[in-house]
Amino acid sequence: xxxxxxxxxxxxxxxxxxxxxxxxxxxxxxxxxxxxxxxxxxxxxxxxxxxxxxxxxxxxxxxxxxxxxxxxxxxxxxxxxxxxxxxxxxxxxxxxxxxxxxxxxxxxxxxxxxxxxxxxxxxxxxxxxxxxxxxxxxxxxxxxxxxxxxxxxxxxxxxxxxxxxxxxxxxxxxxxxxxxxxxxxxxxxxxxxxxxxxxxxxxxxxxxxxxxxxxxxxxxxxxxxxxxxxxxxxxxxxxxxxxxxxxxxxxxxxxxxxxxxxxxxxxxxxxxxxxxxxxxxxxxxxxxxxxxxxxxxxxxxxxxxxxxxxxxxxxxxxxxxxxxxxxxxxxxxxxx
Ligand SMILES: *Cc1c(COP(=O)(O)O)cnc(C)c1O
Numbered sequence: 272x273x274x275x276x277x278x279x280x281x282x283x284x285x286x287x288x289x290x291x292x293x294x295x296x297x298x299x300x301x302x303x304x305x306x307x308x309x310x311x312x313x314x315x316x317x318x319x320x321x322x323x324x325x326x327x328x329x330x331x332x333x334x335x336x337x338x339x340x341x342x343x344x345x346x347x348x349x350x351x352x353x354x355x356x357x358x359x360x361x362x363x364x365x366x367x368x369x370x371x372x373x374x375x376x377x378x379x380x381x382x383x384x385x386x387x388x389x390x391x392x393x394x395x396x397x398x399x400x401x402x403x404x405x406x407x408x409x410x411x412x413x414x415x416x417x418x419x420x421x422x423x424x425x426x427x428x429x430x431x432x433x434x435x436x437x438x439x440x441x442x443x444x445x446x447x448x449x450x451x452x453x454x455x456x457x458x459x460x461x462x463x464x465x466x467x468x469x470x471x472x473x474x475x476x477x478x479x480x481x482x483x484x485x486x487x488x489x490x491x492x493x494x495x496x497x498x499x500x501x502x503x504x505x506x507x508x509x510x511x512x513x514x515x516x517x518x519x520x521x522x523x524x525x526x527x528x529x530x531x532x533x534x535x536x537x538x539x540x541x542x543x544x545x546x547x548x549x550x551x552x553x554x555x556x557x558x559x560x561x562x563x564x565x566x567x568x569x570x571x572x573x574x575x576x577x578x579x580x581x582x583x584x585x586x587x588x589x590x591x592x593x594x595x596x597x598x599x600x601x602x603x604x605x606x607x
Contacts, residue, residue: 306506318459379410
């Protein structure tokens, strides 16, 4: 089976397992795990921020990051198909007590006019106060779309002008970095706080980080523990992340090439594929998924009329060619 359902499906390589097995560890709740500390310092520095905090999931990193900007009874603005709005099971409302209002863009992009229209930091005792804006880069449900750095820079300038703050869900910021050549520090400079994942295309089995200022991270450390995310000798997992940063970032370019190949096979314009995710609009999504599976290619339905393909570390160039041949046949069968 060639599994294109998600880039979370990767399994640690032998070299990654060796790095994990030999990791130096300590109790991270005491901040005494040297491997976790090294990972946190390294990731903070990569993005030009003061500090970072290792978390078990990207969802927790997002909850901690957004709650550092937005309190109970306040709102965050985000795109309507953002992961924080759709795919975190309401955690921000359930845990933080915040609300969200959204703008909609088919490619998950920044729409500054819409954001300005929604923005309401102080409407007295009548309306929810906007405390922050959140952007997602790359944008998962918009098919791995990159948010151009110029748009992000304009958003940052606007936010500084009106005195509001920015969260970036950078679960796949590595893909944006490799696809565009934009330095990670430039993405870091856009955001007051970020979340990044090691467990997607980078191929670590577990692990994400919240990134931000020293005070925000200190407070997030308390909230992480409060929510049950204080982990002990977790350097074993942080070692996988460090290994991924050393060996699995630049190779994301191969995933992007493979995604273009698969897009072309499915009749999707490869120029609309920015990174490692391809969304194929099909009226027969159910049949498409079943027919592909029968020929050894697993793809994921996203609703009744779309199929998602994601390339990753465990999809070799040979796998991508084989999958493209299968999907070309499956896609050639007319819908209905
Ligand atoms: C995967 C993902 C996350 C975090 O997901 P977890 O499964 O909680 O690690 C956050 N944001 C985006 C855009 C993602 O794709």
